[in-house]
Amino acid sequence: MDRGSWNGDSMTADARPAAPALTERQEARRRRILHASAQLASRGGFEAVQMREVAEAAGVALGTLYRYFPSKIHLLVATMQDQLQHLHTTLRKRPPAGEDAAQRVAETLMRAFRALQREPHLADAMVRALTFADRGVSPEVDTVSRLTTAIILDAMGLEHPTPEQLSAVRVIEHTWHSALITWLSGRASIAQVKIDIETVCRLIDLTAEPGTGTAREQDRG
Amino acid sequence: MDRGSWNGDSMTADARPAAPALTERQEARRRRILHASAQLASRGGFEAVQMREVAEAAGVALGTLYRYFPSKIHLLVATMQDQLQHLHTTLRKRPPAGEDAAQRVAETLMRAFRALQREPHLADAMVRALTFADRGVSPEVDTVSRLTTAIILDAMGLEHPTPEQLSAVRVIEHTWHSALITWLSGRASIAQVKIDIETVCRLIDLTAEPGTGTAREQDRG
DNA sequence: GCCAAGTCTGAAACTTGTTCTAGATTAGCG
DNA sequence: CGCTAATCTAGAACAAGTTTCAGACTTGGC
Numbered sequence: 001m002d003r004g005s006w007n008g009d010s011m012t013a014d015a016r017p018a019a020p021a022l023t024e025r026q027e028a029r030r031r032r033i034l035h036a037s038a039q040l041a042s043r044g045g046f047e048a049v050q051m052r053e054v055a056e057a058a059g060v061a062l063g064t065l066y067r068y069f070p071s072k073i074h075l076l077v078a079t080m081q082d083q084l085q086h087l088h089t090t091l092r093k094r095p096p097a098g099e100d101a102a103q104r105v106a107e108t109l110m111r112a113f114r115a116l117q118r119e120p121h122l123a124d125a126m127v128r129a130l131t132f133a134d135r136g137v138s139p140e141v142d143t144v145s146r147l148t149t150a151i152i153l154d155a156m157g158l159e160h161p162t163p164e165q166l167s168a169v170r171v172i173e174h175t176w177h178s179a180l181i182t183w184l185s186g187r188a189s190i191a192q193v194k195i196d197i198e199t200v201c202r203l204i205d206l207t208a209e210p211g212t213g214t215a216r217e218q219d220r221g
Numbered sequence: 222m223d224r225g226s227w228n229g230d231s232m233t234a235d236a237r238p239a240a241p242a243l244t245e246r247q248e249a250r251r252r253r254i255l256h257a258s259a260q261l262a263s264r265g266g267f268e269a270v271q272m273r274e275v276a277e278a279a280g281v282a283l284g285t286l287y288r289y290f291p292s293k294i295h296l297l298v299a300t301m302q303d304q305l306q307h308l309h310t311t312l313r314k315r316p317p318a319g320e321d322a323a324q325r326v327a328e329t330l331m332r333a334f335r336a337l338q339r340e341p342h343l344a345d346a347m348v349r350a351l352t353f354a355d356r357g358v359s360p361e362v363d364t365v366s367r368l369t370t371a372i373i374l375d376a377m378g379l380e381h382p383t384p385e386q387l388s389a390v391r392v393i394e395h396t397w398h399s400a401l402i403t404w405l406s407g408r409a410s411i412a413q414v415k416i417d418i419e420t421v422c423r424l425i426d427l428t429a430e431p432g433t434g435t436a437r438e439q440d441r442g
Numbered sequence: 443g444c445c446a447a448g449t450c451t452g453a454a455a456c457t458t459g460t461t462c463t464a465g466a467t468t469a470g471c472g
Numbered sequence: 473c474g475c476t477a478a479t480c481t482a483g484a485a486c487a488a489g490t491t492t493c494a495g496a497c498t499t500g501g502c
Contacts, residue, residue, distance in 0.1 A: 451497085
């Protein structure tokens, strides 16, 4: 079967491994779809990603597109997963160089932000989809959230964050998403987003408990 | 757009020169529309607010509805303006009683949160509209944002916030919106939202500079 | 090679936000 | 009152997301 719909095996939240062995051609289709989605999004943002056009550009029938991604929101959230994965890989290769955790997180997010600035329409499509998603897309949105959390924790250099630190990370994520929205809708400047990110990152200092080790972890590069 | 009279020192005064002096019946129509919108939203959230149904419930033609509110998003954002205004009035009558600014802000937001919990579907419609709004709705969304800022600054008890404090307030707003979203989409519990709010409010302590006059002790009851 | 089950296609249909049009109603004005 | 411009109404029409279905194609097992 496909990624979009799980067969209703209770409610055991096993959102990930629903990847049941796609055929070569199916994997290729899925990739074509995601590529077409990103391409159209890059051109004209959320509204430019029209399901009929995605299907045509990917060379699949509309029904097939819906079999792979049960809604436009699912499709765009999956697109975001894809992009985030890229980012995560890149970041692991070149970790941020700041001196303390707050600086590294801010630098990481600003780097992500700069990447988004290069494709503002794509950013628009992905972020709008993410915040507009309703309960039906929760597992997928959660995956994106976990990815983002992982990226931030990486930047902090933490293996075993305290609950307090996790709260700070969640607040940072909130700020990140919402600040992006205000930027995308033209209500905040790039400089303002930068300030907001730096401001919220100061929370990290608050939760950095001396003695717990704000430490360099084992090599991750 | 009769919004006439919230006071406060909004330096950028009326961002809406389209003050059209509505007649009695037009004002009544506008009221009926907003009421119908809130009612439908309370029943079934964002998707339950269908323009045809709003029009019918309000007793106006579809074209008229679109004359008053040029899109569903505009309509729901206006609905949110309405509700926020209520909240602001209520809060001014019964200001929060916490000892320091952070506590008062957290209490204020939790009060707002509890109000939203009483009408989760309405909250869903309004918040989703707010974060989904694109550039075309920016002025209206900005009005909501200014209202929210005013509420938070009220809770802090500040007349002349520093830029740093304004940054903190913006981050608090980001967190507030995004935390609501995660709650509405079932990805965070009420308790979690509470924690996030309390966490982000600690930023206020960080920006409270002892010596700049933190308004700590002007008695506010 | 052949069948059964599952998948993909093409096209039409349905839903809901949005736009358009022609005619009725209302507001403002002399 | 009677005129004119603006507004309102009913309803069709259009756009894009989503669903559905019959028939063609693949896949996996024999």
